[in-house]
Amino acid sequence: MYGAVIHAPGDIRYEEREDPKILAPTDAIIRVTAACVCGSDLWPYRGAEPVHQDTPMGHEYVGIVEQVGDDVKTVKVGDFVVGSFWASDNTCEICQAGYQSRCVHAEYIGMGGTQAQLARIPLADGTLVATPGMPDPDLVPSLLAASDVLGTGWFGAVAAEAGPGKTVAVVGDGAVGLLAILAAKELGAERIIAMSRHESRQKLAREFGATDIVEERGDEGVAKIKELTGGLGAHSVVEAVGTQEAMMQAIRSTRPGGHVGFVGVSHGVDIPGLELFFATVHLHGGPAPVRQFLPDLIDRIWKREIDPGKVFDMTLPLSEAAEGYKAMDERRAIKVLLTTED
Amino acid sequence: MYGAVIHAPGDIRYEEREDPKILAPTDAIIRVTAACVCGSDLWPYRGAEPVHQDTPMGHEYVGIVEQVGDDVKTVKVGDFVVGSFWASDNTCEICQAGYQSRCVHAEYIGMGGTQAQLARIPLADGTLVATPGMPDPDLVPSLLAASDVLGTGWFGAVAAEAGPGKTVAVVGDGAVGLLAILAAKELGAERIIAMSRHESRQKLAREFGATDIVEERGDEGVAKIKELTGGLGAHSVVEAVGTQEAMMQAIRSTRPGGHVGFVGVSHGVDIPGLELFFATVHLHGGPAPVRQFLPDLIDRIWKREIDPGKVFDMTLPLSEAAEGYKAMDERRAIKVLLTTED
Incomplete structure (x- = not known):
């Protein structure tokens, strides 16, 4: 063969x-x-x-x-x-x-x-x-x-506890991130924020159920998510990249008590313990x-x-x-x- | 005054x-x-x-x-x-x-x-x-x-999802760790493993509901928890110290899909992303x-x-x-x- x-x-x-x-x-x-x-x-x-x-x-x-x-x-x-x-x-x-x-x-x-x-x-x-x-x-x-890719995006959304009444943000507009949006929609999320700066991906994000698009990344992206959520952060954030920047963007975009689902295979990621402590978020992820x-x-x-x-x-x-x-x-x-x- | x-x-x-x-x-x-x-x-x-x-x-x-x-x-x-x-x-x-x-x-x-x-x-x-x-x-x-100290130990046990049918391990035998044992017991945990090498604290751990004591720390402590749990790790682990060693001991003692509740104030802790990814545990904690x-x-x-x-x-x-x-x-x-x- x-x-x-x-x-x-x-x-x-x-x-x-x-x-x-x-x-x-x-x-x-x-x-x-x-x-x-x-x-x-x-x-x-x-x-x-x-x-x-x-x-x-x-x-x-x-x-x-x-x-x-x-x-x-x-x-x-x-x-x-x-x-x-x-x-x-x-x-x-x-x-x-x-x-x-x-x-x-x-x-x-x-x-x-x-x-x-x-x-x-x-x-x-x-x-x-x-x-x-x-x-x-x-x-x-x-x-x-x-x-x-669907199963992984789905797991990200489940790990982030996407569901009715929730605002979900998705970091990463690759196929997994896009399908995490679809999953969040299917799971009943109220509002879904796609973090994407590529027009073709934004379009697909909207088709899959994104209600908002945030083009900013890093600290500016976090500030934008806070602005869209009354200063609190999203209830649920899916990290679908696997880099340090994406992981910190996900943790910082999540409100205290909220959930981060991470499905990007970590490459060089180190999570500072003290920041995670005071973030008071739930963190769950891994191979789906x-x-x-x-x-x-x-x-x-x-x-x-x-x-x-x-x-x-x-x-x-x-x-x-x-x-x-x-x-x-x-x-x-x-x-x-x-x-x-x- | x-x-x-x-x-x-x-x-x-x-x-x-x-x-x-x-x-x-x-x-x-x-x-x-x-x-x-x-x-x-x-x-x-x-x-x-x-x-x-x-x-x-x-x-x-x-x-x-x-x-x-x-x-x-x-x-x-x-x-x-x-x-x-x-x-x-x-x-x-x-x-x-x-x-x-x-x-x-x-x-x-x-x-x-x-x-x-x-x-x-x-x-x-x-x-x-x-x-x-x-x-x-x-x-x-x-x-x-x-x-x-009780409220914090309680939060640790709740964050680790201690409950009926669960094996709970507690890293740290200070007052918070000991009261996480009491909390796990009250929450209905089936088996509670205290990680302690101090006799007076072991005694109190048992009074509060510990069913097993593990004196080993670090990799040896993890191996002992695995041995006590059919090779899988505990369902729920409370981290009540705040050091790198204690945090990694907690993550490594938890089975895939299990829950780590961390309530020790992190001092110099850095969590390696790739290890956390493949651990596939839930991680939640912070100021109680x-x-x-x-x-x-x-x-x-x-x-x-x-x-x-x-x-x-x-x-x-x-x-x-x-x-x-x-x-x-x-x-x-x-x-x-x-x-x-x-």
């Missing part, structure tokens, strides 16, 4: 790889229908994370089950499936508490690379969710979004337990209540993965969908 | 001070029945915080209302009152959400110093709670504890909104359901405040009660 492999920062190649095999009786092999490029894939692409060796890329996926191990019971060959970017048994105490991304048997799907024609999914029963049938082609982008939300998200997509697939503003064949990375790196695209269909 | 004043690290003097006066119509003046020395008072005493000028000390208090401003309606002259160490209007949006310590009109009671015969309490209606009558003398220590809990805590004390006053293992006349500081600094006392009665 063929798949995308990073050789060095900036060097993504579509090349032949060995077909994945069933290694454990709980594995499944899926034929990938679509994968995509994640904001986190840009860290090694940009050299912000080291590339020690040639590494298969990708951890988001939808596809059709091609083969299952002997112990797999809930998905079968031919099913169209969506899965989380963390494999989980979905039965341990941590999973049962809703933290499948930290399952005691968690495996990172990115290890195998889903930007490929085939992918091995460990712990298939606990990781994959089958759709009610074969999806209409126009639903595929939204189902793919559920695999990570997407599997917790998948059945509900698939249901909302299947009923066409939400259209998270709109974050994909570029579609390329998987063979052109390198161009997809380039477009996202240069911010020409919010998020790139890679299709294995010809 | 007389009160305790710090002149320099290690130099506490009982000296004549000007009588406090009503400055705003929402003020009350109370005659202090008892005050005490807080762990946080030891920071300047030990030189860990600078002493720029002679400063009146103390922020914990119970007493009898001696005078009220024209706008004070809920307490009257002669009432026995307990108050929070932060004055709050108890009516603003932040107070109504339960975060009175971050009231939009919050004033730190310690500014005036309650280790004195008289104290001015701003925003008396929103800060003070009258007891149902004059307390029996043996209730005074417990009521005094409610003013800060004691006023939120006071009516309930007074009720429990009045009914003799709890006896938090046990944390006072030394009682001195206010005139010997300096000895009280010395005893706590040298860890000869857990907490010192200072009485104004002769």
